[in-house]
Amino acid sequence: TPRVVSGVQPSADSLHLGNYVGALRNWVDMQDDNECVFFVADLHSITAGQNPATMSERTRVTAAQYIAAGIDPERSTLLIQSQVPEHTQLSWVLNCITGYGEAARMTQFKDKSLKQGAENTTVGLFTYPVLMAADILVYQANQVPVGEDQRQHLELTRNLAQRFNSRFGETFVVPDAKILENSAKVYDLANPTAKMSKSAPSDAGLIRLLDPAKSNAKKIKSAVTDDGTEVRFDRQAKPGISNLLTIYSSLTGTPVDTLVAEYEGKMYGHLKVDLAEVVTQTLDPIQKRAQELLDDPAELDRLLARGAHKAREIAARTVTDVYERMGFLPGA
Numbered sequence: 251t252p253r254v255v256s257g258v259q260p261s262a263d264s265l266h267l268g269n270y271v272g273a274l275r276n277w278v279d280m281q282d283d284n285e286c287v288f289f290v291a292d293l294h295s296i297t298a299g300q301n302p303a304t305m306s307e308r309t310r311v312t313a314a315q316y317i318a319a320g321i322d323p324e325r326s327t328l329l330i331q332s333q334v335p336e337h338t339q340l341s342w343v344l345n346c347i348t349g350y351g352e353a354a355r356m357t358q359f360k361d362k363s364l365k366q367g368a369e370n371t372t373v374g375l376f377t378y379p380v381l382m383a384a385d386i387l388v389y390q391a392n393q394v395p396v397g398e399d400q401r402q403h404l405e406l407t408r409n410l411a412q413r414f415n416s417r418f419g420e421t422f423v424v425p426d427a428k429i430l431e432n433s434a435k436v437y438d439l440a441n442p443t444a445k446m447s448k449s450a451p452s453d454a455g456l457i458r459l460l461d462p463a464k465s466n467a468k469k470i471k472s473a474v475t476d477d478g479t480e481v482r483f484d485r486q487a488k489p490g491i492s493n494l495l496t497i498y499s500s501l502t503g504t505p506v507d508t509l510v511a512e513y514e515g516k517m518y519g520h521l522k523v524d525l526a527e528v529v530t531q532t533l534d535p536i537q538k539r540a541q542e543l544l545d546d547p548a549e550l551d552r553l554l555a556r557g558a559h560k561a562r563e564i565a566a567r568t569v570t571d572v573y574e575r576m577g578f579l580p581g582a
């Protein structure tokens with residue numbers, strides 16, 4: 251069975267509906283046909299500085315949402331990145347076979363460093379894609395489900411795997427990107443031409459998985475639409491309505507065309523009220539399960555420790571092999 255690896259950063263107090271529709275929910279389905287490794291990317295989340303006071307809580311909350319959304323820690327391997335030191339061990343080796351120019355071509359680094367300014371840009375942000383390559387290669391993953399924005403990083407991962415293999419002998423599986431094209435992209439409800447994002451300047455259009463149903467419903471009812479009256483899918487002319495239809499469709503499985511027919515002649519308000527209900531029904535069980543897990547942090551921590559242990563069985567084998575091929579003196 252193919253092995254799949256993926257992760258999300260614990261950079262907020264809750265994941266959002268885009269993370270759910272675009273990542274988590276797909277992961278849940280992948281568990282049927284793949285051997286899955288899912289991690290909370292806490293090491294990645296410190297490239298722009300972090301708050302030690304919220305770090306551990308955010309990490310737990312993120313892991314709890316994975317499980318609450320349907321990641322089964324028995325069937326899959328669920329781990330916290332910083333608890334499996336092989337990620338960073340491999341990352342250093344990969345840093346040393348990555349060209350400086352090659353890393354400097356990464357468009358995400360260029361965008362983010364421009365935004366942050368040179369004095370706020372860390373070397374960690376620069377080598378972020380190399381740590382990402384290590385996350386994947388350390389588990390010998392066959393497939394990596396990623397959004398379009400990660401395509402270039404995955405290409406780097408493949409190049410590093412091939413380079414290492416040709417210099418030091420067959421060591422790594424060269425992973426394929428599984429670009430989730432038909433998985434819906436969710437847009438910000440208040441600004442429906444921008445994608446829903448944890449780092450949006452305002453949270454008015456952000457549906458967080460763990461927010462109270464009332465507050466999410468209110469945001470849906472105030473979602474920005476156009477001044478027309480027709481419920482119709484048209485990303486250009488009607489980005490707001492199209493976004494509501496996409497969310498509705500992806501949470502219920504009802505095709506967009508069917509929804510459009512159902513709301514023919516009805517006002518936008520009807521669609522919004524019904525969508526708010528759909529979102530509430532979807533998130534309610536996730537919130538309850540996440541809360542149960544967070545009510546017993548010691549048990550959650552034990553579960554995560556077991557996940558890290560399971561992960562290390564694979565990861566340590568890879569690092570031992572890599573170190574040996576590099577010619578390092580064997581450890582005691």
Ligand code: ATP
Pocket residue numbers: 257258259261267268269270271272273396397398434435436437445446447448449450
């Ligand atoms: P940030 O703003 O910090 O980049 P983010 O909200 O974009 O945060 P990421 O951690 O970058 O979240 O992404 C985690 C996963 O969620 C990725 O697989 C990404 O493709 C998916 N994802 C993020 N935002 C959306 C969205 N609006 N619609 C669909 N999928 C999304």
Ligand code: MG
Pocket residue numbers: none
């Ligand atoms: Mg992002």
